[in-house]
Amino acid sequence: MLDTATLERRLTNLEQVVFDLQHKFDSKPVSDNWLDRLIGSISDDAAFLEALEYGRAFRQSDKPIDEIGQ
Template sequence: MLNETNLEKRLIDIEQAITDIQTKINEQPLSNNWLEKITGSISDESAFLEALEYGEKWRKSEKLTDEIDEGK
């Protein structure tokens, strides 16, 4: 059973933990770069992976078109 002293000690510990968490949150640098803000936010989404595939195919097709235009 908790007595008043133990309860007070636990409350102080909780308050300190909350203060520590708030400090860590406030110490994180805020970026103005939109890309840094969203990097990694949807990496597990199937639509994102599908978009990556389309991008890769498009880049490869552009590379082939450039090589054909250059006469290679």
């Protein structure tokens, strides 16, 4: 079990990290353009990459057979 001094240090550290994150979030400029707020927000997500692949496969399925592979 952790002693009181260790818990106090960890709690103080946690409070500081939360404060820093809030400050970082609050100081970020907010754009009126919805697209500026969205760009880059999901580009590293595995589900996003999977959706891109589904879109690519769907577009390829709509092409005539003689155009595929050119």
